[in-house]
Amino acid sequence: MIKKESMQVISSKEIAKDTVEMKLENSYISETAVPGQFLHILLEGHSLRRPISIADVDKEKKLVTILFKKLGSGTEQLAEVNSGALLDVLGPGGNGFTVDTKGKSTVLLIGGGIGVPPMYYLGKTYANQGINVISVLGFQSKEHVFYEEEFQELGETFIVTNDGSYGDKGFVTNALHKVGKFDNYYSCGPLPMLKAITNKLQEKTGFISLEERMGCGVGACFACVLPTKTEKGYKKICSDGPVFDAREVVL
Ligand code: FES
Numbered sequence: 001m002i003k004k005e006s007m008q009v010i011s012s013k014e015i016a017k018d019t020v021e022m023k024l025e026n027s028y029i030s031e032t033a034v035p036g037q038f039l040h041i042l043l044e045g046h047s048l049r050r051p052i053s054i055a056d057v058d059k060e061k062k063l064v065t066i067l068f069k070k071l072g073s074g075t076e077q078l079a080e081v082n083s084g085a086l087l088d089v090l091g092p093g094g095n096g097f098t099v100d101t102k103g104k105s106t107v108l109l110i111g112g113g114i115g116v117p118p119m120y121y122l123g124k125t126y127a128n129q130g131i132n133v134i135s136v137l138g139f140q141s142k143e144h145v146f147y148e149e150e151f152q153e154l155g156e157t158f159i160v161t162n163d164g165s166y167g168d169k170g171f172v173t174n175a176l177h178k179v180g181k182f183d184n185y186y187s188c189g190p191l192p193m194l195k196a197i198t199n200k201l202q203e204k205t206g207f208i209s210l211e212e213r214m215g216c217g218v219g220a221c222f223a224c225v226l227p228t229k230t231e232k233g234y235k236k237i238c239s240d241g242p243v244f245d246a247r248e249v250v251l
Pocket of ligand 1: 236
């Protein structure tokens with residue numbers, strides 16, 4: 001259940017160009033968060049909260065890790081928040097990924113840019129349950145690459161950069177031919193990437209996380225509606241998602 005909580009900033013550092021890793025402490029959110037859920041953070045002087053996906057959780061230490069890109073005044077301000085400060089957070093938000101190991105041996109994770117973070121907590125959860133994890137991660141260029149080693153610890157990892165300055169050149173879809181057999185795929189990233197992935201992997205069962213367009217974050221304002229092929233028609237990204245069956249949504 002989503003709750004209003006206070007989270008203490010334990011550490012904050014830039015781990016790639018314009019990309020910040022922040023660790024936050026909170027018992028309730030670290031105990032209850034599942035991969036694919038998000039924190040809805042209210043910054044001082046702002047009236048709207050900002051959704052940021054959960055990249056990792058350490059239940060023992062009660063820590064939640066978020067990774068975000070400094071894109072505009074809100075995230076620039078968040079990057080400046082010092083250790084020890086308290087953040088006003090609604091969380092954990094939305095419906096995350098269902099981690100189901102039944103009948104599975106291998107899962108494929110496909111993350112693009114700031115869609116990479118939620119893939120990490122999901123991959124770690126699967127790897128801890130004995131499932132093979134293959135990751136394909138896309139970034140703009142070498143200086144934007146983050147968490148490569150962390151993903152490699154989970155399993156085989158392919159890096160793609162748009163300009164070819166590191167790994168393969170192009171988009172994540174260009175690297176899919178390198179991937180062996182897998183059962184399900186999971187993806188998060190920009191909309192054009194998700195469109196390309198869901199087209200290319202039409203025959204496979206996949207789940208995608210959509211994190212754009214949010215207002216209230218709790219199902220009350222309709223800022224995040226998305227057409228679906230289900231009987232219900234439109235669904236809300238913040239409360240029905242952000243994770244959807246790839247064949248259910250109209251992108
Ligand atoms: Fe308000 Fe989803 S953001 S309903």
